[in-house]
Amino acid sequence: MSASAVRAAHEIRVVIGRLRRRIKETYDNEELTPSQTSVLSRLSKEGPASASALAAAERVRPQSMAATLAALDERGLIQRRPDPDDGRRQLVSVSETGGAFLDDKRRAGEEWLTRALESGYTEAERRTILEALALLDRLTRV
Incomplete structure (x- = not known):
């Protein structure tokens, strides 16, 4: 080189x-933690995802992702809806x-x-x- x-x-x-x-x-x-900003940006760029998919993409434990999503949800920055392919799961998207x-x-x-x-x-x-x-x-x- x-x-x-x-x-x-x-x-x-x-x-x-x-x-x-x-x-x-x-x-x-x-206003947001780095983790919250990263998840919100990822959802904006990549579209709706399940909490488990987000945890894997962000390389965090599912429990940590649940806390991150709860904080974003509390501020009204995300929305959740049932996954049309699996009614037991929810898809998260940017509100x-x-x-x-x-x-x-x-x-x-x-x-x-x-x-x-x-x-x-x-x-x-x-x-x-x-x-x-x-x-x-x-x-x-x-």
């Missing part, structure tokens, strides 16, 4: 990690309130990023960032 590939891999990982944490700081006011909550969080992060790009970078630098992003996007297809 070339030295430049090794260095680029390290720098990409470090910078993306920092940027992700910084964006998260813009909306993470401890309308939960979807709005996630939208607000995403919007806050995007607004912060837009302001930071507008105030901290020249037009030429923003174009360079866009060009670099196109290259980074190729990594998602390797």
Whole structure:
């Protein structure tokens, strides 16, 4: 492996990690625990799931998932309905309130990023960032 590939891999990982944490700081006011946020985001992206499927996906014990879901349910962020394939189970999905909550969080992060790009970078630098992003996007297809 070339030295430049090794260095680029390290720098990409470090910078993306920092940027992700910084964006998260813009909306993470401890309204939800990291576990609750992860489950709500997963349900939003992947659709309805059973509690046991969520526990497996999140790599937690079913009892821990039950507590996480109870907290989300108490806040009205999820809804439960019988599984049409197995009436003994329930499927959990994001409620309308939960979807709005996630939208607000995403919007806050995007607004912060837009302001930071507008105030901290020249037009030429923003174009360079866009060009670099196109290259980074190729990594998602390797």
